[in-house]
Amino acid sequence: MSAPRMEVHAFGLRFANPVLTASGTFGYGSELAGSCPLTALGGLVTKGISLAPRAGNPEPRICETAAGMLNSIGLANVGLRAFLEEKLPFLRDCGTRVLVNFFGETEDDYLRCAEGLSGHGPGIDGLELNISCPNVKAGGLEFGVVPEVAGRLCERVRGATDLPLVVKLTPNVTDVVALARACVQGGASGLSLINTLRGMAIDARTRRPRLARVFGGLSGPAIKPVALRLVHEVARARLGVPIIGIGGIMSGEDAAEFLLAGATLVQVGTASFVRPDAAARVAEELLGYCAAQQVSDVSELTGALA
Amino acid sequence: MSAPRMEVHAFGLRFANPVLTASGTFGYGSELAGSCPLTALGGLVTKGISLAPRAGNPEPRICETAAGMLNSIGLANVGLRAFLEEKLPFLRDCGTRVLVNFFGETEDDYLRCAEGLSGHGPGIDGLELNISCPNVKAGGLEFGVVPEVAGRLCERVRGATDLPLVVKLTPNVTDVVALARACVQGGASGLSLINTLRGMAIDARTRRPRLARVFGGLSGPAIKPVALRLVHEVARARLGVPIIGIGGIMSGEDAAEFLLAGATLVQVGTASFVRPDAAARVAEELLGYCAAQQVSDVSELTGALA
Amino acid sequence: MRFFTAKVVESQDLGGAYSWLCLEGCEALAAASPGQFAMLRGWPGHDPLLSRAFSVLSTGPGTAEFLIRRVGRGSGLLGAARPGDPIRVVGPLGRGFPVATPEVTELLVAGGCGLAPLYFAARRAQAEGRRVRLLYGARQSCELVLADVLRARGVELQTATEDGSAGERGLVTALLERELAASTAGLRVLACGPEPMLRATREVARRHGVPCFLSLESPMACGVGACLGCAIPARDRPFLYVCKDGPVFAAEEVWP
Amino acid sequence: MRFFTAKVVESQDLGGAYSWLCLEGCEALAAASPGQFAMLRGWPGHDPLLSRAFSVLSTGPGTAEFLIRRVGRGSGLLGAARPGDPIRVVGPLGRGFPVATPEVTELLVAGGCGLAPLYFAARRAQAEGRRVRLLYGARQSCELVLADVLRARGVELQTATEDGSAGERGLVTALLERELAASTAGLRVLACGPEPMLRATREVARRHGVPCFLSLESPMACGVGACLGCAIPARDRPFLYVCKDGPVFAAEEVWP
Numbered sequence A, B: 001m002s003a004p005r006m007e008v009h010a011f012g013l014r015f016a017n018p019v020l021t022a023s024g025t026f027g028y029g030s031e032l033a034g035s036c037p038l039t040a041l042g043g044l045v046t047k048g049i050s051l052a053p054r055a056g057n058p059e060p061r062i063c064e065t066a067a068g069m070l071n072s073i074g075l076a077n078v079g080l081r082a083f084l085e086e087k088l089p090f091l092r093d094c095g096t097r098v099l100v101n102f103f104g105e106t107e108d109d110y111l112r113c114a115e116g117l118s119g120h121g122p123g124i125d126g127l128e129l130n131i132s133c134p135n136v137k138a139g140g141l142e143f144g145v146v147p148e149v150a151g152r153l154c155e156r157v158r159g160a161t162d163l164p165l166v167v168k169l170t171p172n173v174t175d176v177v178a179l180a181r182a183c184v185q186g187g188a189s190g191l192s193l194i195n196t197l198r199g200m201a202i203d204a205r206t207r208r209p210r211l212a213r214v215f216g217g218l219s220g221p222a223i224k225p226v227a228l229r230l231v232h233e234v235a236r237a238r239l240g241v242p243i244i245g246i247g248g249i250m251s252g253e254d255a256a257e258f259l260l261a262g263a264t265l266v267q268v269g270t271a272s273f274v275r276p277d278a279a280a281r282v283a284e285e286l287l288g289y290c291a292a293q294q295v296s297d298v299s300e301l302t303g304a305l306a
Numbered sequence C, D: 001m002r003f004f005t006a007k008v009v010e011s012q013d014l015g016g017a018y019s020w021l022c023l024e025g026c027e028a029l030a031a032a033s034p035g036q037f038a039m040l041r042g043w044p045g046h047d048p049l050l051s052r053a054f055s056v057l058s059t060g061p062g063t064a065e066f067l068i069r070r071v072g073r074g075s076g077l078l079g080a081a082r083p084g085d086p087i088r089v090v091g092p093l094g095r096g097f098p099v100a101t102p103e104v105t106e107l108l109v110a111g112g113c114g115l116a117p118l119y120f121a122a123r124r125a126q127a128e129g130r131r132v133r134l135l136y137g138a139r140q141s142c143e144l145v146l147a148d149v150l151r152a153r154g155v156e157l158q159t160a161t162e163d164g165s166a167g168e169r170g171l172v173t174a175l176l177e178r179e180l181a182a183s184t185a186g187l188r189v190l191a192c193g194p195e196p197m198l199r200a201t202r203e204v205a206r207r208h209g210v211p212c213f214l215s216l217e218s219p220m221a222c223g224v225g226a227c228l229g230c231a232i233p234a235r236d237r238p239f240l241y242v243c244k245d246g247p248v249f250a251a252e253e254v255w256p
């Protein structure tokens, strides 16, 4: 048998393979490029960008949990302008697809950020809209929990850019399918799920929360069963857009599980902290898996749960 | 300093210490009593009881995940009558507090089960109402996700029994505080949280779900950060009833964390599978923790997050 | 059933992905009978989380031996354990093979790592002066672990491999068919191995009217009847539980 | 920065909850300078999940040594590693101590497991023929690990313990105060240890007008600047990141 075909098409883009890095776990692309050859990836997703730079939350910002970690980085980022000036040049010719993750505290922030990220030619192949952010106007409730709110945001952002627009969903909701549907109706080109699960940790000796901001986002292998479930629920709803599966992927087999559950692409997050070459390794192992399982085209796996 | 006082009062009951076993992980009390002395516990919670016996789901019913496990036992149980005839006699004189967990597929099931479990004198100290069950009448949506539905169920069950009524909440919701509030308004004497997180697992080689019923409940250390967060959210809402903290407790320090987050009691679940004496050991370690931290009365810890 | 921490005394790689593990501090397993098992765990941290089920291979003064096929993470870690490593043990667990009277001849049928409980049964029969024969099948010769040991100890042994690299070429059930065709007097079949082999064994025994007992596997969380995770479909009720009703079942009780 | 799997050659329990670990296959760490660190991981499974940060203690041909204080699960597992065990390594990482010109005299101040980078600095200074003095404090004598080795190698060493069981009774900053009171000419203070000790060291150095560099710790996920988890409050911007801006900082850059 000839080598399995690993190329995947989604949102009008061609990806060399289905494995991307996840936002916030691979910096702006250059930090880990030395250990994780970008050309081995299907793509990378940048740290979340906002209109203005953000310093992030007070420390401690991270702590380890069983087979996982909590973070409350606070969406620290260099801001739109510095991103375009300082980070984009590297990404222009980095040898893989680039999705830029972005967010705002108001609808306007989101719109202006999407506009600002558009029209730069190569270097930004698509946008990933992070809707798990507190909505300042709505008193801190997240944009991503009420279908109408999320749908409206997608619709407005959709009008502000011509780039493929992937919407990243939060898992901390009763009915993810309702949200997903609203986003697709709002014009989402695809759906990324999942973002982190809300959690907390306490130091029993000091009696203090282990994160300065008390609550944080849980990621890593611990959340994989929840992530697979959400991907599968959304996939079964057949909303007509590709899904990017995210959550606890550490190996090529983990990636295959997400594809089988219904994802077209996957993202590798926390694994890159455990070993810097994780995403490239997942891609390589996924190729090995396809070869061993006599899968001639990796996209056959999508939704092929028996 | 004299030995820390470990006794706790809640729902009008005295518990020798704050550590109970969790429903579905300790059988009907006798299975593990040989390795886990019941007198060392604050109490035990039985496997969930329904009006009629239930055989449970097809196999495979369980699978391991990173620092956790999924189960879809399908609420297999001997049914109310056999419980009263065959299991209750052992519990009458077992040396610890007994809460009977129960559930139904309709409101009527719930009511009749609560009635059937009441008025038996010693052996049943209280009831734990599992509302994370598919509501047959409401087309399979769980009783535990819409505050009005959950509140109404609590109210009706409250009218059907004089026993302390603890309501066990599901974590798979956007707003657990709204649910908790509805249950307390419905007359709950206390709140247990959390039940399992909905998840799934896939065998990439066979392409099949690892559980016959595809979806299952995630438990174990993996979910502790989510459980602590939910307990803390509900505790901060100050609803005026004691909270039983559950989710991934493996050690006395884990138990202390739940108390600090706002729980009055805790339950040990999956840990009993990893070592049969887990709950007794957690109680012992919690005593050791109190002694080392110069806590003279364990109930001082409740909500004492710095 | 007891819960305790034992210590590795010796560990050997037997080839064919099998390890042999000898633990000390296992006084509590002295009363184990063939077919009973223990839940083992010997690694730090919560991943893997659950203990793994292994049949008792044999017991000595304070010691217990296990045969471990390294198929995944848990068995891989146990198979790689080194002398001095602590292993947490819950056991002895479950219902073993039925007790045999002197007039019974046990015909043991082992497939792959199903050898463990039958090795124990063979040695027990020898110790009790009962006649015993073992039919032992595997895919290839390197997987016929402990066959030499059994032969050296005088156990009557026939082997079969799928690739013909040792013993007869073919399945162990072909050996069984021939044995039962020759004579069935006083015979009782005890079998352990992969499910297809057990189903075939049951069928051959049924055809010849010979009582048959099967040692089954199923995923287990607790091993002690508390989780209800180890259900298998049964004949006269919906489910039986491998850890407490088994792992040894009369062939007609299960898989309706 | 490289990512590779090394192997334990030797491991020693130094007492006082300290282990000394020597790894082979560490050619990639040969270029490490004092103050740089590596992320280490050496256990199966996903729990613990993250690698742990350890300062390079010294490097040899293909080898690297680490001093490991066993304070929790990860350091406990690394400290208990045995010859042959595989250890995954990312390194060398971060910015080490500033390069010293021949006229600079480094005054090294170590508290507890803060010794590691200063041990490396002391040996490097010796190798380069620069004068170096080490002030080394701990709670009790058994925690003054490797002090004998340093003395035997001719490093000028003064010690202090809080309980007076070795060296002077008291804090290492008292030794520093005395040294700086005697003379500050050409001196540069390099320090590593618990935060209160570092703050006190900075204060003493500031009072005497001596340049001071601190090696800091913070929880880390990646060690390479990708997670933004290792933030510490800084003077002229909100945060600096220990793994990429440090772990060595000029004292006045941090903790405004």
Ligand SMILES: Cc1cc2nc3c(=O)[nH]c(=O)nc-3n(C[C@H](O)[C@H](O)[C@H](O)COP(=O)(O)OP(=O)(O)OC[C@H]3O[C@@H](n4cnc5c(N)ncnc54)[C@H](O)[C@@H]3O)c2cc1C
Binding pocket: B063, B064, C037, C048, C050, C051, C052, C053, C054, C055, C056, C067, C068, C069, C070, C071, C072, C073, C074, C075, C076, C113, C116, C117, C216, C217, C218, C219, C220, C242, C247
């Ligand atoms: C009663 C009983 C006796 C057994 N005796 C032996 C024996 O003597 N020698 C031997 O080599 N093996 C024996 N097994 C099988 C052994 O338990 C599994 O091979 C082992 O659990 C695999 O764990 P793993 O982590 O290596 O594999 P993984 O595939 O990584 O395990 C994942 C999960 O599935 C479970 N699992 C996987 N395979 C099995 C299986 N076949 N049976 C039950 N659970 C499984 C594991 O326990 C674990 O929870 C026995 C099983 C049972 C139920």
Ligand SMILES: Cc1cc2nc3c(=O)[nH]c(=O)nc-3n(C[C@H](O)[C@H](O)[C@H](O)COP(=O)(O)OP(=O)(O)OC[C@H]3O[C@@H](n4cnc5c(N)ncnc54)[C@H](O)[C@@H]3O)c2cc1C
Binding pocket: A063, A064, D037, D048, D050, D051, D052, D053, D054, D055, D056, D067, D068, D069, D070, D071, D072, D073, D074, D075, D076, D113, D116, D117, D216, D217, D218, D219, D220, D242, D247
């Ligand atoms: C740059 C740097 C260099 C270091 N050099 C050394 C050294 O040479 N020798 C030595 O013994 N120790 C050193 N440490 C501290 C060492 O990293 C921690 O002691 C270790 O991470 C504790 O892990 P644990 O699992 O044993 O403890 P746990 O408390 O179980 O760890 C829980 C989590 O907290 C993190 N954590 C706990 N304590 C620290 C700490 N002090 N610093 C950073 N993260 C921590 C762990 O990495 C882990 O993620 C260094 C730390 C840093 C940041």
Ligand SMILES: Cc1cc2nc3c(=O)[nH]c(=O)nc-3n(C[C@H](O)[C@H](O)[C@H](O)COP(=O)(O)O)c2cc1C
Binding pocket: A022, A023, A024, A025, A047, A048, A071, A073, A075, A101, A130, A168, A194, A195, A196, A218, A219, A220, A221, A223, A246, A247, A248, A249, A267, A268, A269, A270, A271, D227, D228
């Ligand atoms: C340290 C850290 C920072 C993150 N930052 C972002 C971010 O800026 N935007 C975003 O959409 N997701 C962010 N995430 C979420 C990840 O992209 C991913 O959805 C999540 O971690 C689950 O995947 P994993 O289990 O593979 O890590 C972050 C996650 C981590 C651990």
Ligand SMILES: Cc1cc2nc3c(=O)[nH]c(=O)nc-3n(C[C@H](O)[C@H](O)[C@H](O)COP(=O)(O)O)c2cc1C
Binding pocket: B022, B023, B024, B025, B047, B048, B071, B073, B075, B101, B130, B168, B194, B195, B196, B218, B219, B220, B221, B223, B246, B247, B248, B249, B267, B268, B269, B270, B271, C227, C228, C229
């Ligand atoms: C095998 C299994 C069976 C369970 N059965 C029940 C049940 O019958 N009723 C119920 O309310 N919760 C049930 N639970 C949920 C537990 O009581 C507990 O809420 C959950 O497992 C989280 O705690 P843990 O992480 O300590 O296991 C079950 C859990 C497991 C693992």
Ligand code: FES
Binding pocket: C219, C220, C221, C222, C223, C224, C225, C226, C227, C228, C229, C230, C231, C241, C242, C243, C244
């Ligand atoms: S393994 Fe838990 S009941 Fe059988």
Ligand code: FES
Binding pocket: D219, D220, D221, D222, D223, D224, D225, D226, D227, D228, D229, D230, D231, D241, D242, D243, D244
């Ligand atoms: S540890 Fe990840 S950025 Fe510093």
